[in-house]
Amino acid sequence: MGPKVKFTKAQIIDSAFEIAKTEGIDNITMRKIAEKMGSSVAPIYVNFKDVNELTEAVMERIMDISQRLLIEESTGNPFHDMGMASLRFAKEYSVLFRDLIMKNNSYMKGYDEKMIPVLIEEMKQDPELEGFTVDELKTILLKIRIFQLGLSVMAANGLLPKDYEKQDLMNILSSTANDVILSTRLSKNQSK
Amino acid sequence: MGPKVKFTKAQIIDSAFEIAKTEGIDNITMRKIAEKMGSSVAPIYVNFKDVNELTEAVMERIMDISQRLLIEESTGNPFHDMGMASLRFAKEYSVLFRDLIMKNNSYMKGYDEKMIPVLIEEMKQDPELEGFTVDELKTILLKIRIFQLGLSVMAANGLLPKDYEKQDLMNILSSTANDVILSTRLSKNQSK
DNA sequence: CCAGTTATGTAACTAGCGTTATATAATATA
DNA sequence: TATATTATATAACGCTAGTTACATAACTGG
DSSP states (O other): OOSOOSSOHHHHHHHHHHHHHHHOGGGOOHHHHHHHHTSOSHHHHHHOSSHHHHHHHHHHHHHHHHHHHHHHTOOSOHHHHHHHHHHHHHHHTHHHHHHHHHHTOHHHHHHHHHHHHHHHHHHHHOGGGTTOOHHHHHHHHHHHHHHHHHHHHHHHHTOSOTTOOHHHHHHHHHHHHHHHHHHHHHHHHHTO | OOSOOSSOHHHHHHHHHHHHHHHOGGGOOHHHHHHHHTSOSHHHHHHOSSHHHHHHHHHHHHHHHHHHHHHHTOOSOHHHHHHHHHHHHHHHTHHHHHHHHHTTOHHHHHHHHHHHHHHHHHHHHOGGGTTOOHHHHHHHHHHHHHHHHHHHHHHHHTOSOTTOOHHHHHHHHHHHHHHHHHHHHHHHHHTO
16 A cells, blocks of 8 residues: 555654663654654654654653563562662663653652552561551651662762672662661560 | 943843753753843853853852752751751752752762761761771761662652651651661671 | 943844655555 | 555754844943
């Protein structure tokens, strides 16, 4: 019904994603994508209504990646998995990470709000966290999430000591998690 | 030697800062500033070579503010002061905070690097931190700085529980600081 | 009071953006 | 094979930037 397709939707998203990954989401432009593909802007407009629809597609691609990272790091320990996935994302896609955090975007917010009750449930099953009230668990989780975010932001911005590797990041994260848990347990027992 | 000055350098920076504060640093434009002042762009170019020189001036203004906050919160306890100042900045200037953190800017980086040795020295004097090695103090400080950054990012992005006030922020910060210190001391004693 | 200086306004130039109108050519179907 | 379809290229339109050229008018030193 027409000539052969030279530039597919997937290629367009790929190119747009490359730009977003290196220059940030706001720097996606129709002309840059076209140049990257060696085409004009015409094929883009055949596949996408406008630039918003295209950036939406790129956002979905980004969410897929963060989902993939979470699966790749899956060990069954939800703290570890989320921490590792978040840190990998912050390090491997630091520009995008900054974009997402900075944009205060609804993807992340909704994701968080869905994950918190799940994590609390997981925590209830964890023998290491036995004996805590739900409120205590919530506070522990909040502290760990705050720390993890701070760590990810530092990693994305190169604010950590030069020789810090991924393993060091995980170590300091789990070390601090232990600090919080241990300390909470102590003050709990003391007040008894 | 010429007509009266109607638009001073200070006024220009003020207007630019207002725009930055509400719309972000990238949204400073010559025409917007002019409109805010009720002038043309001409007075701006008399006072600044180009838009970069102007945004530099705005950055300095922002640094002045963060400095002012630090002084206003000064109680002698460096943890408390930095935490409070950072949290106030994140809450009162959330757009700017996001710009600064996420831009990976050299101001912050240099500031951090200068502050760390100072804080370590202060920590050495703190009776609550007696008996720790310098390496232990460094780890404690790093953990607290990471947590504080995460907390500030959450505050700036409205990611914390709805009813969280400034006092709650300080409470969770100092609570976590205590967790870290207590836990570090325990594991230190255990290994003896 | 005159001349030079300069603060300001106006309008234009350039560049990059999203978008669209038009032309062209390749393909499938009838 | 002829025609309708459609993927692509080109170029233009309108918009918003930063920047600058030019005109105007106010002030000051002589």
